[in-house]
Amino acid sequence: MVFFAVPVLVYTDSDQEIVAADALSEKTAASADMDTVDTSRCFIGDEMYFYVCKKPCTPSTEKTDLPANTPEHRLTVRYFLITRETTNHTNLDETIILHLPTPHGKLAPVQSARVLIDGPSELVFDYLIPEGMPVVTGCRVRIPLRNRDSTGTVLDIGEPPQTSFRLRAISSLIDPEPLITPHLMKLGKWIADYYVAPLEMVMRSLLPESVRQDTHSEKTRKVVAIKNFPNDETLAKLAKRAPKQHIILTLLKSSGGQMALKDLGGGSVSSSVKSLVKNDYVEMISEAVRRDPDADQEFLESKPLPLNEEQAEALKIITDPEQTKPILLHGVTGSGKTEVYLQAVQHALDEGKTAIVLIPEISLTPQTVQRFKSRFAAMQDQVAVLHSHLSQGERFDEWHRIRNGQARIVIGARSAIFAPLTNLGIIIVDEEHENTYKQETAPRYHGRDIAVLRAHFEKCPVVLGSATPSLESFQNTQSGKYQLIRLTARADAQTMPIIRVLDMRIEAQKQKGRIAILSDRLRASMEKKLENGEQIILFLNRRGFARSLQCPPCGHVCECQHCAIPLTYHRTEERLICHMCGYQSITPRKCPSCGDEAIRLQGYGTQKVEEVIQKVFPQARMARIDADTMRRKNALRDTLNKFKAHKIDIIIGTQMIAKGLHFPNVTLVGILNADLGLHVPDFRAGERTFQLLTQVAGRAGRGELEGEVIVQTFTPHSPSIQYARHHDFDGYAEQELQFRNQFLYPPFAHCALLGTRSTHERRAEFTLENLHKRLSKDCPGQIEIGEVMPSPLAKAHGQFRYQLMLKSTSARALHQHVQRTLAATPPPDDVTIVFDMDCLSFF
Ligand SMILES: Nc1ncnc2c1ncn2[C@@H]1O[C@H](COP(=O)(O)OP(=O)(O)OP(=O)(O)O)[C@@H](O)[C@H]1O
Numbered sequence: 001m002v003f004f005a006v007p008v009l010v011y012t013d014s015d016q017e018i019v020a021a022d023a024l025s026e027k028t029a030a031s032a033d034m035d036t037v038d039t040s041r042c043f044i045g046d047e048m049y050f051y052v053c054k055k056p057c058t059p060s061t062e063k064t065d066l067p068a069n070t071p072e073h074r075l076t077v078r079y080f081l082i083t084r085e086t087t088n089h090t091n092l093d094e095t096i097i098l099h100l101p102t103p104h105g106k107l108a109p110v111q112s113a114r115v116l117i118d119g120p121s122e123l124v125f126d127y128l129i130p131e132g133m134p135v136v137t138g139c140r141v142r143i144p145l146r147n148r149d150s151t152g153t154v155l156d157i158g159e160p161p162q163t164s165f166r167l168r169a170i171s172s173l174i175d176p177e178p179l180i181t182p183h184l185m186k187l188g189k190w191i192a193d194y195y196v197a198p199l200e201m202v203m204r205s206l207l208p209e210s211v212r213q214d215t216h217s218e219k220t221r222k223v224v225a226i227k228n229f230p231n232d233e234t235l236a237k238l239a240k241r242a243p244k245q246h247i248i249l250t251l252l253k254s255s256g257g258q259m260a261l262k263d264l265g266g267g268s269v270s271s272s273v274k275s276l277v278k279n280d281y282v283e284m285i286s287e288a289v290r291r292d293p294d295a296d297q298e299f300l301e302s303k304p305l306p307l308n309e310e311q312a313e314a315l316k317i318i319t320d321p322e323q324t325k326p327i328l329l330h331g332v333t334g335s336g337k338t339e340v341y342l343q344a345v346q347h348a349l350d351e352g353k354t355a356i357v358l359i360p361e362i363s364l365t366p367q368t369v370q371r372f373k374s375r376f377a378a379m380q381d382q383v384a385v386l387h388s389h390l391s392q393g394e395r396f397d398e399w400h401r402i403r404n405g406q407a408r409i410v411i412g413a414r415s416a417i418f419a420p421l422t423n424l425g426i427i428i429v430d431e432e433h434e435n436t437y438k439q440e441t442a443p444r445y446h447g448r449d450i451a452v453l454r455a456h457f458e459k460c461p462v463v464l465g466s467a468t469p470s471l472e473s474f475q476n477t478q479s480g481k482y483q484l485i486r487l488t489a490r491a492d493a494q495t496m497p498i499i500r501v502l503d504m505r506i507e508a509q510k511q512k513g514r515i516a517i518l519s520d521r522l523r524a525s526m527e528k529k530l531e532n533g534e535q536i537i538l539f540l541n542r543r544g545f546a547r548s549l550q551c552p553p554c555g556h557v558c559e560c561q562h563c564a565i566p567l568t569y570h571r572t573e574e575r576l577i578c579h580m581c582g583y584q585s586i587t588p589r590k591c592p593s594c595g596d597e598a599i600r601l602q603g604y605g606t607q608k609v610e611e612v613i614q615k616v617f618p619q620a621r622m623a624r625i626d627a628d629t630m631r632r633k634n635a636l637r638d639t640l641n642k643f644k645a646h647k648i649d650i651i652i653g654t655q656m657i658a659k660g661l662h663f664p665n666v667t668l669v670g671i672l673n674a675d676l677g678l679h680v681p682d683f684r685a686g687e688r689t690f691q692l693l694t695q696v697a698g699r700a701g702r703g704e705l706e707g708e709v710i711v712q713t714f715t716p717h718s719p720s721i722q723y724a725r726h727h728d729f730d731g732y733a734e735q736e737l738q739f740r741n742q743f744l745y746p747p748f749a750h751c752a753l754l755g756t757r758s759t760h761e762r763r764a765e766f767t768l769e770n771l772h773k774r775l776s777k778d779c780p781g782q783i784e785i786g787e788v789m790p791s792p793l794a795k796a797h798g799q800f801r802y803q804l805m806l807k808s809t810s811a812r813a814l815h816q817h818v819q820r821t822l823a824a825t826p827p828p829d830d831v832t833i834v835f836d837m838d839c840l841s842f843f
């Protein structure tokens with residue numbers, strides 16, 4: 001039988017029961033009668049009244065009058081549906097929803113919102129948008145959830161879905177303005193999809209906790225202001241009768257009519273102020289004050305420098321409106337990239353736009369922040385700094401200053417890419433090669449990649465800058481996706497430092513197999529610099545748990561034959577395991593290359609170095625900079641300031657000191673063990689070593705004095721060390737890209753890590769093995785799946801960790817396959833799944 005739909009106007013009472021129905025087409029007016037409506041064929045979704053009639057009819061959009069005798073307050077006018085002639089009445093695909101005038105004569109588009117409920121379980125439900133409530137995507141809303149109230153974020157708005165139950169309505173809006181801009185919403189959805197992360201988690205990254213929970217609020221202070229200043233006569237009386245009140249009034253008058261209560265004397269004057277208020281002479285006002293995280297610092301305005309030729313060319317390309325590709329600014333250390341960023345940001349501001357500047361980790365790059373703050377010192381209020389050390393209150397303030405347009409420049413680490421700026425004019429990613437841009441907890445997004453995507457959505461330029469670009473970005477310039485700009489010389493016309501590579505195998509022979517911390521050469525050089533009153537940086541790239549075997553006499557390192565990365569020593573199994581493919585081998589007692597029995601695990605840390613240096617140079621003033629010594633807030637900033645003021649001669653540090661530091665008096669940089677970063681089970685080890693050596697070396701000789709760098713290594717022939725020594729990025733990139741291509745590593749493929757964690761070792765392993773089986777079934781051709789193996793960090797925080805590697809030339813195929821498999825294979829309650837798309841770390 002063929003059914004036809006009749007457009008009907010339905011009246012419901014407050015309980016949503018149908019009290020009347022009205023056909024909207026004259027021709028079928030007869031069907032307005034409930035009797036003629038085949039109610040057995042009704043679809044009554046919450047808001048969807050869909051009546052089916054046996055007679056053909058023509059829909060009309062004419063407004064029908066409400067039945068005169070129906071009390072208006074009991075009526076809720078719903079919308080109606082029109083379907084075209086159809087043989088299958090359940091097919092609603094081609095349903096058109098028309099908006100009908102309500103009893104109040106206003107248009108009432110019936111729409112629903114898809115709401116992501118706050119909370120750990122990532123619930124998403126549809127809610128009706130009450131008439132007149134200005135709900136848009138990104139709004140925060142209060143909604144009913146079961147029998148309590150809850151809060152959530154609107155992900156989407158659209159026509160109500162077809163449901164077999166009744167949709168409930170949004171109770172109220174939390175913020176009048178959507179806290180997440182539409183571009184950010186789009187970005188959030190992309191991240192959830194690509195990194196296979198729950199959208200709720202992504203939302204947490206987009207909206208800081210303090211902003212989401214509306215418990216935090218603006219900080220206010222009490223201000224006393226003159227209301228009716230007494231005449232001279234009263235004033236004179238007051239001076240005698242209540243001298244305190246007299247003083248307050250005089251103070252207020254002389255300072256322009258108002259003062260903070262605190263400045264007037266706080267509690268000690270409160271009773272006097274109270275009397276003044278009572279007599280209506282003054283009033284008390286609450287004034288919002290900003291919690292300024294840098295309130296204790298002063299920034300002197302710095303003027304733009306005249307650019308050299310290369311810098312000027314770079315700025316021209318960056319600010320060229322025709323330029324649509326992401327830009328990779330490859331400038332050698334000290335080439336003046338920061339000056340280019342500063343002027344590019346100024347350009348965006350001049351055009352009335354806003355800017356985001358990402359830096360690897362704010363507490364590690366205080367100098368960069370200071371330079372931005374100084375340049376824009378005149379507009380201090382328009383600069384917002386976002387970083388992990390902010391208190392909840394500070395974060396709340398900064399965030400709202402950005403959202404309401406007061407702050408136009410946002411400087412921050414990775415998550416600042418989600419700053420809710422509108423009208424973006426430029427995004428800058430400084431030190432784009434840094435790993436810290438990758439978030440190591442879900443959602444495991446890469447800040448640099450998200451920056452490129454956001455710039456694309458917002459149609460604004462994005463500049464990725466580095467002295468040692470990541471091979472991913474560099475390859476993008478080779479393939480034409482990105483635009484490459486180079487700064488080839490130091491801005492102040494200084495020469496690049498001389499890099500000497502010291503063969504520690506020889507040193508080991510001298511020391512009879514013991515691992516020396518200071519070579520004779522480095523020690524002699526340090527002595528000379530200290531005598532000259534120059535400063536020294538000693539660098540030790542210490543990596544904790546993944547340890548490779550290295551033979552001190554010959555420098556040999558045991559590697560996997562399939563993956564060309566060092567094998568990792570697993571103490572419990574007494575075995576060497578490859579962390580890319582799972583290959584295992586026994587631990588050799590003798591060096592497979594030279595037969596020496598001295599083969600051993602590497603290892604000493606910064607603390608040990610400090611001890612040694614103290615013995616060798618007891619008169620030198622030194623400071624150690626690593627995660628242990630720099631726990632205190634501002635500790636790094638203070639130590640670096642001391643170093644700058646030359647109250648410290650030697651700094652001993654880890655990666656923390658590799659970045660963006662500019663100390664003209666540093667003439668010697670010692671890299672104590674370049675191999676530590678080189679022989680880790682990671683195909684990027686070479687790239688990282690090259691980057692670190694180049695960056696650390698770049699700290700030397702940044703002033704009038706020539707710089708010297710000494711690199712101690714057991715593998716002096718390694719390409720990362722040799723190319724770094726010759727300041728040859730292109731040469732390095734060329735041979736490294738060849739290696740990556742050969743073994744199909746990024747940037748030629750996407751790598752991802754799938755892991756399980758559990759307090760029950762077997763369950764962690766089984767769950768992953770099960771996933772492995774399922775992934776292998778119906779696996780798209782481009783995906784390679786590695787074996788299940790214990791993580792290099794086999795147990796952490798009481799949890800056993802297993803992992804497997806996935807590789808694919810198609811990112812989409814990879815994340816979609818994983819997404820599908822994970823969705824179909826929920827893990828046991830006591831096992832956590834970890835998925836790291838485009839992983840940078842293999843632990
Ligand atoms: N056009 C210029 N004229 C003179 N000095 C300049 C110019 N541009 C930059 N400088 C100075 O050169 C020094 C190095 O510049 P800057 O720190 O910006 O380089 P960088 O490329 O960001 O370095 P790095 O990558 O090592 O952090 C700074 O002291 C800076 O003030």
Ligand SMILES: [Zn+2]
Nearest residue numbers: 560563578581
């Ligand atoms: Zn292998």
